[in-house]
Amino acid sequence: MFIQPTRQRWSAALAGTLGVGLTLGMAACSSGDSDDEASVPSAAPVDCAQYTSFGDLKGKTVSVYTSIVTPEDKPQIDSYKPFENCTGVTVKYEGDKAFETQVLVRAKAGNPPDIAFVPQPGLLKQLVETGRAVPAPQQVSDNVDKFFGQDWKDYATVDGKFYAAPLGANVKSLVWYSPQEFADSGYQVPTTLDQLKALSDKMVADGKTPWCAGIASGEATGWPITDWMEDMMLRLYGPDTYDKWVNHEIPFNGPESTAALDAVGAYLKNPKYVNGGLGDVKSIATTTFQDAGLPIVDGACSLHRQANFYAANWDEDTKVAEDGDVFAFYLPGKDATTKPVLGGGEFTLAFSDRPEVQAFQTYLSSDTWANNKAAISSGWVSANKGLDVNNLKSPIDKLSAQILQDPKAVFRFDGxxxxxxxxxxxxxxxxxxxxxxxxxxxxxxxxxxxAWPK
Structure with missing residues (x-):
C-alpha cells in the first residue's frame, strides 16, 4: 500500500551522513557476562536488572527487519550492544530498501521477522490486519506513556490495542535560512504566520526573491507540496480538523483543504516569492528536493521549507548551526501560543511475544536506548522525552528534539x-x-x- 518512495524522502536524504563507527560500552552494566565489552562509554547507564523479569535470555536471537540500510544501519546495530551484553541475546539485523512491500508479503505468508521498524501508521495497521502482529507488552506501553505521550501512542493503536513504540522521528515544520543574511539585513525569525508573510514581503522590497523550492523526486515527485499543505492544514485549522481531513471525515475538496492549498500557493505560486536562484514558479516541478535549498548559501534565495533531514544535502564545508552558514527555524503557527509540529517516524512492531523479543522492545522504547543511540549517531533524533538534547551530535538535531519536547508542541504524523x-x-x-x-x-x-477509494 505504501511504496518505497515514501520512505525514500527520509532515508535517501540521510544517506552518507550516519556512518559513525563508534561502539557503545557497558561501563554501567552489571551483568559482566560479555567478553567483548567496548571501551567507549555509553551515553546513559544500562540497568541490566530490569531485564531479569524476562527470564534467562542467554543464547536467544531476535530478528529485526527494517528499511534502514547502509550507512544508517551501523549506529542502529551498535546501539543494541548494551542490551546484547546485558541479556546474552543476539540481535540479527536485516535492512532492505524494498522493506515496505516485502514486510507485508512476509507477514501474509506467515514468515514475518520478530520485529519490524514500520515507518507509517497506515502500513502498521495493514500489518496488524494480517493477524500476525502481537500487541506490545505492558513494559513498552508504560514506557510510551512516560516518554512519548498519547499522540504517539494513538498512531500505533489499532482497534483499541496498542502495538508498537516509536523509534526515530523527524521534524518537517522547519524553514532553512542564512543566519548571516538575517544578521546583516536586520531580519528577525518570525513567530507567527503573519510575521512570516511580512518577512517575505520585506525581502521582496529589499530586491530579493525570498523562497526557493523543488518537488522533483523520481516516482515520488510532488511530495514536498503535500508536506507544505499538511503544515498549513495544521496551522489554519488545528489538529482535530487535520485528523478528520487525513481520515477523509471531511472531503479533500472541502473549504478547509481548498484554503490550505491556497495558503501554500500564496508562497509557492507567487512569482515575486519564488523560485530564487532556480527559475520561475514552474521550475519548482523540475528542481529536485535535494537541490532546492542550496541557493541559500549563494544568497540567491533566503528561505526553504524542508525537514530536519535536509541537513544531509549541504556541502560538507557548509556549517549548519545557529551561527553558521545555514540553519533552520520552526515554521510558526497561526499565533505564538500554538505549536503544531508535522513529522514522521518509525514504530517497533513485533510479530512474536517471546520473552527475548519483549525485552528488546522494552529496551528500544526506553530513554536509555534513545540516549545511547544519540551518543553514536548524527542526523538522528527521537521524540522520546527522556532524551537528553545535549547528547545529540548536531545543532539541527538538537533543535528538532527541542521542538518535539516543547510542552506546547502538538505532533501530527505526515498526512x-x-x-x-x-x-x-x-x-x-x-x-x-x-x-x-x-x-x-x-x-x-x-x-x-x-480518486479517494470508495
Whole structure:
C-alpha cells in the first residue's frame, strides 16, 4: 500500500551522513557476562536488572527487519550492544530498501521477522490486519506513556490495542535560512504566520526573491507540496480538523483543504516569492528536493521549507548551526501560543511475544536506548522525552528534539503517509505537481477527492 518512495524522502536524504563507527560500552552494566565489552562509554547507564523479569535470555536471537540500510544501519546495530551484553541475546539485523512491500508479503505468508521498524501508521495497521502482529507488552506501553505521550501512542493503536513504540522521528515544520543574511539585513525569525508573510514581503522590497523550492523526486515527485499543505492544514485549522481531513471525515475538496492549498500557493505560486536562484514558479516541478535549498548559501534565495533531514544535502564545508552558514527555524503557527509540529517516524512492531523479543522492545522504547543511540549517531533524533538534547551530535538535531519536547508542541504524523496509497502516494503527489505547473486549486482538490477509494 505504501511504496518505497515514501520512505525514500527520509532515508535517501540521510544517506552518507550516519556512518559513525563508534561502539557503545557497558561501563554501567552489571551483568559482566560479555567478553567483548567496548571501551567507549555509553551515553546513559544500562540497568541490566530490569531485564531479569524476562527470564534467562542467554543464547536467544531476535530478528529485526527494517528499511534502514547502509550507512544508517551501523549506529542502529551498535546501539543494541548494551542490551546484547546485558541479556546474552543476539540481535540479527536485516535492512532492505524494498522493506515496505516485502514486510507485508512476509507477514501474509506467515514468515514475518520478530520485529519490524514500520515507518507509517497506515502500513502498521495493514500489518496488524494480517493477524500476525502481537500487541506490545505492558513494559513498552508504560514506557510510551512516560516518554512519548498519547499522540504517539494513538498512531500505533489499532482497534483499541496498542502495538508498537516509536523509534526515530523527524521534524518537517522547519524553514532553512542564512543566519548571516538575517544578521546583516536586520531580519528577525518570525513567530507567527503573519510575521512570516511580512518577512517575505520585506525581502521582496529589499530586491530579493525570498523562497526557493523543488518537488522533483523520481516516482515520488510532488511530495514536498503535500508536506507544505499538511503544515498549513495544521496551522489554519488545528489538529482535530487535520485528523478528520487525513481520515477523509471531511472531503479533500472541502473549504478547509481548498484554503490550505491556497495558503501554500500564496508562497509557492507567487512569482515575486519564488523560485530564487532556480527559475520561475514552474521550475519548482523540475528542481529536485535535494537541490532546492542550496541557493541559500549563494544568497540567491533566503528561505526553504524542508525537514530536519535536509541537513544531509549541504556541502560538507557548509556549517549548519545557529551561527553558521545555514540553519533552520520552526515554521510558526497561526499565533505564538500554538505549536503544531508535522513529522514522521518509525514504530517497533513485533510479530512474536517471546520473552527475548519483549525485552528488546522494552529496551528500544526506553530513554536509555534513545540516549545511547544519540551518543553514536548524527542526523538522528527521537521524540522520546527522556532524551537528553545535549547528547545529540548536531545543532539541527538538537533543535528538532527541542521542538518535539516543547510542552506546547502538538505532533501530527505526515498526512499523506496515513492516507490510502491511491491518494497519499499517487493522486496527491501527481495533482500537486499539476497544480504547481498551472492547474487551479479547485481542479486539484476535486481530482484528489475523486480518486479517494470508495
Amino acid at each position: 499523506s503517509d496515513q492516507m490510502p496509497a491511491a491518494i497519499g502516494s499517487n493522486a496527491f503527489w501527481k495533482q500537486a505537481t499539476n497544480w504547481i505547473t498551472g492547474q487551479d486549486t479547485k481542479t486539484t482538490v476535486d481530482n484528489i477527492e475523486k
